[in-house]
Amino acid sequence: MxxxxxxxxxxxxxxxxxxxxxxxxxxxxxATTQEATIIVEDGVYSPASIRARAGQSLTLHFDRRDPSPCAEQVIFQGLDTSEFLETDSITTLTLNNLPQGKYRFTCQMQMYQGTLFVE
Ligand SMILES: [Cu+2]
The missing domain is CATH 1.20.5 (Single alpha-helices involved in coiled-coils or other helix-helix interfaces)
Structure with a gap:
């Protein structure tokens, strides 16, 4: 039993x-995309995962709503790209000719975390 x-x-x-x-x-x-808006608020990127196509460009609009210094920079690991984000405004970042792979994007302290899938 x-x-x-x-x-x-x-x-x-x-x-x-x-x-x-x-x-x-x-x-x-x-679905894969070539353009997306990511809201930066309360310690999370939303959406936190982006799917893009290899060899193409991807335009990301970061809408930073979190005034804390934690959110001020976004760093794309493995892509040699980083950008400072202004509070209460949208910062546009274009990644060109993306190589296939999986890349993390975070703030400098890695509290904010996201993943970019390029396929
Ligand atoms: Cu941070």
Whole structure:
């Protein structure tokens, strides 16, 4: 009897893990874009993941609403690109001829975190 209960628990756990993994996959599987607006507020970039096409340019408009110095700079790791963002205004940044890969973009303290998928 206990073995059945354990088995049921295990299946339930697997289902929960699978569910979370699937829903997470869904949230990152948006369409590729060449232009996006990212809101910088409350410690998060929204959206925090951007999907772009390799070899093309990507224009990002950073709408900084967080006045704290933490949010003042955005750094694209592995792309040699960074930009200072002005508070309560939109800073436009264009990345040209993107190489394929996965790049993190963060503030200088890495509190704000985002990912750029180039495929
Ligand atoms: Cu920061």
């Amino acid at each position: 206990t073995i059945f209960i354990n088995l049921a628990g295990l299946i339930l756990m697997a289902l929960v893990v699978w569910w979370f993994w699937l829903s997470h996959r869904k949230s990152t599987a948006q």
